[in-house]
Amino acid sequence: MKQKPNTFSFQTFLHLLLAGLLIFIMVPRAQAASLSTLSDTMTRIKVSQLSNHTLVFTTPTGLTSGQTMVVTFPDGSATGFVGQAGIDYTDVDVLDDGVDVTLAASPTGTTWGAAFSGTYLNTLTLTNGSAAVVAGSIITIRIGLNAATGATGDKQLTNPTSSGSKTVTIGGGTFADNGSIAVPIATDDQVVISATVDPNITFQISSNSASLGTMTTGAVATASDITLTMGTNAISGYTVTIQDEGSGASDGLYKGSAPTRLIDSASASLVAGTEGYGVKGVSGTGSPTITAPYLTGGADQVGALQRTAQSLVSYNGPTGSTNQTATLRVKAAISASTPAGSYADTLTLIMTGTF
Amino acid sequence: MPTAYAAVIGNPKDTLSREAVSQAGNHVIQFVTPSGVANGNTITLTFETGFNIASVVTGDVTVEGAAVTSATPSSQTLTITCAASNVVAASGTVDIVISNNHITNPGSAGDYTVIIGGSFGDTGAIAVPILTSDRISVSGDIGFSITFSLSTTSCALNTLTTGSVASCGPFYFTVGTTAGSGYTVTVQDQGNGSSPGLYKGSTAAKLIATSNQALVAGTTEGYGIQAAIRTSTPTIPAKFTVGGTTVAGLLRTADTIASSTGATTANHEVNVTPRASINAGTPAGSYGDTLTFLATGNF
Numbered sequence: 001m002k003q004k005p006n007t008f009s010f011q012t013f014l015h016l017l018l019a020g021l022l023i024f025i026m027v028p029r030a031q032a033a034s035l036s037t038l039s040d041t042m043t044r045i046k047v048s049q050l051s052n053h054t055l056v057f058t059t060p061t062g063l064t065s066g067q068t069m070v071v072t073f074p075d076g077s078a079t080g081f082v083g084q085a086g087i088d089y090t091d092v093d094v095l096d097d098g099v100d101v102t103l104a105a106s107p108t109g110t111t112w113g114a115a116f117s118g119t120y121l122n123t124l125t126l127t128n129g130s131a132a133v134v135a136g137s138i139i140t141i142r143i144g145l146n147a148a149t150g151a152t153g154d155k156q157l158t159n160p161t162s163s164g165s166k167t168v169t170i171g172g173g174t175f176a177d178n179g180s181i182a183v184p185i186a187t188d189d190q191v192v193i194s195a196t197v198d199p200n201i202t203f204q205i206s207s208n209s210a211s212l213g214t215m216t217t218g219a220v221a222t223a224s225d226i227t228l229t230m231g232t233n234a235i236s237g238y239t240v241t242i243q244d245e246g247s248g249a250s251d252g253l254y255k256g257s258a259p260t261r262l263i264d265s266a267s268a269s270l271v272a273g274t275e276g277y278g279v280k281g282v283s284g285t286g287s288p289t290i291t292a293p294y295l296t297g298g299a300d301q302v303g304a305l306q307r308t309a310q311s312l313v314s315y316n317g318p319t320g321s322t323n324q325t326a327t328l329r330v331k332a333a334i335s336a337s338t339p340a341g342s343y344a345d346t347l348t349l350i351m352t353g354t355f
Numbered sequence: 356m357p358t359a360y361a362a363v364i365g366n367p368k369d370t371l372s373r374e375a376v377s378q379a380g381n382h383v384i385q386f387v388t389p390s391g392v393a394n395g396n397t398i399t400l401t402f403e404t405g406f407n408i409a410s411v412v413t414g415d416v417t418v419e420g421a422a423v424t425s426a427t428p429s430s431q432t433l434t435i436t437c438a439a440s441n442v443v444a445a446s447g448t449v450d451i452v453i454s455n456n457h458i459t460n461p462g463s464a465g466d467y468t469v470i471i472g473g474s475f476g477d478t479g480a481i482a483v484p485i486l487t488s489d490r491i492s493v494s495g496d497i498g499f500s501i502t503f504s505l506s507t508t509s510c511a512l513n514t515l516t517t518g519s520v521a522s523c524g525p526f527y528f529t530v531g532t533t534a535g536s537g538y539t540v541t542v543q544d545q546g547n548g549s550s551p552g553l554y555k556g557s558t559a560a561k562l563i564a565t566s567n568q569a570l571v572a573g574t575t576e577g578y579g580i581q582a583a584i585r586t587s588t589p590t591i592p593a594k595f596t597v598g599g600t601t602v603a604g605l606l607r608t609a610d611t612i613a614s615s616t617g618a619t620t621a622n623h624e625v626n627v628t629p630r631a632s633i634n635a636g637t638p639a640g641s642y643g644d645t646l647t648f649l650a651t652g653n654f
Binding site: 037038039040041042043044045163164165167179180181182183184186187188189190191192193194195196197198199200231232233234235236317318319320321322323355 | 638
């Protein structure tokens with residue numbers, strides 16, 4: 001009688017063993033699902049800087065009443081993420097599909113609990129209230145000054161002291177899902193731009209002479225207009241002053257040859273046949289300000305010249321990309337008794353920028 | 356009188372393409388036949404109750420890689436009639452292949468038997484395991500990582516003049532991540548604290564505003580940045596990838612300057628060039644601004 005080979009029974013044994021092992025492995029068990037679409041947007045990523053965090057992720061499982069979710073910022077040491085002293089639920093916002101949930105230190109009713117723990121306050125535990133978070137919900141967690149719901153956040157997390165990729169974990173507690181987010185910590189996250197604008201100022205006088213011609217008692221004499229051109233980037237603008245030479249002691253239109261004579265300068269409306277002398281200003285491009293008494297209304301009204309510098313034109317800011325202009329008009333009148341001769345005067349114009 | 360015993364096949368095995376319950380699959384049955392298989396012999400394969408072989412047709416079956424004369428299912432037994440091309444010499448190995456997923460596994464996990472017999476004269480049995488599931492979903496995480504760095508922390512436009520548009524840099528930032536959905540780098544402008552721009556904080560304060568514009572030396576008071584790929588393939592919004600003296604305006608809110616939609620196989624680098632222009636009336640003084648760059652991984 002042939003003996004049945006033991007190959008059959010041995011192979012059967014192996015198959016049974018394998019099947020049993022695989023069945024053991026494949027027995028359905030509650031397994032953590034992976035969070036998806038995770039991000040953590042920070043306001044600063046420089047080492048040791050305070051920063052807000054906005055974490056966003058999708059939970060495939062959701063949360064049931066009372067489940068806890070733990071957000072852990074690495075690495076639980078003084079050189080890792082460190083919560084500011086006093087950081088609490090008021091520094092946190094939680095949104096379920098964009099809808100704020102109410103937070104408190106501990107859960108009650110539909111209110112969630114939120115609390116930081118650990119020596120370095122780097123672990124945030126969120127405890128759901130009585131309302132379920134449905135599967136597939138998008139959870140947003142704001143931490144820091146960006147927590148605006150309810151009390152406004154006033155505490156943040158300080159970034160680690162060393163640069164590199166740091167991994168924030170979400171999960172733990174009784175939350176069925178988990179996930180991780182890496183955030184970059186950089187040596188620096190800012191570039192400081194600097195620039196200098198040098199001060200500039202320009203001043204031009206269209207002519208250095210103004211002839212009143214031969215003055216008569218029949219008319220007020222007027223010299224050709226002189227154009228003043230001003231440009232500056234002085235932040236407070238500029239002032240153009242006018243100073244009269246006169247006789248060297250008194251202002252006016254002066255006849256230096258004997259017998260000397262000074263036609264005094266005074267603010268007045270000149271009248272033919274009456275001695276008088278002065279200037280008037282007219283604003284031009286850029287509308288600079290003509291200072292009284294040179295800002296005159298009448299055609300022959302003039303302002304008095306003085307031996308000390310008097311403001312003639314001014315502007316209270318930079319002149320812009322286009323220079324400003326003003327017109328200086330010199331006028332004089334004589335009487336029948338005004339001695340014959342040559343009269344002269346020198347007007348000194350000074351522009352000063354106020355930077 | 357000697358009793359005629361059927362010879363027992365050797366080294367039998369049945370390799371299933373799927374071993375999960377209720378899954379349709381193929382079978383490759385191999386064994387050593389002491390007697391051999393002759394032309395016209397039948398080989399019967401009796402699958403334990405639970406297997407469904409009703410869909411098997413002749414075209415599904417080969418023996419020794421060749422088509423058979425017929426393959427007929429009946430209840431749990433598949434009878435294969437061999438042709439000349441299926442002949443196997445004594446002590447040779449028989450290879451039977453049943454394809455096209457026409458055999459469905461039992462609905463319950465356990466150990467099942469296929470009994471081999473037929474007119475070729477040998478007999479034997481093979482055990483096959485049927486499992487609740489024969490597949491393991493494998494998942495893996497590449498280490499979560501994102502890095503970011505700046506090539507400098509300052510960029511001096513120096514003395515701005517009306518004769519030319521000033522620029523500095525370019526400086527560049529470097530970003531790399533394993534995030535499956537890539538990264539986003541934003542730039543945010545400090546300006547004067549409420550409006551973006553190049554700012555002179557000393558009295559009297561002055562802000563050179565920033566906007567998308569073509570700067571003109573001596574005419575346009577303006578400020579902004581340009582961005583361009585330095586290495587690899589970051590995506591840069593068109594407003595930044597301008598040339599000449601055209602610049603992109605900066606914002607007081609985080610504005611995306613570079614991004615990717617997937618993990619970076621190599622670090623991405625982006626050049627950034629600030630530019631500014633003034634006119635003759637731009638107030639004299641020292642101007643400054645701070646650009647903050649933030650990288651966020653999209654995991």
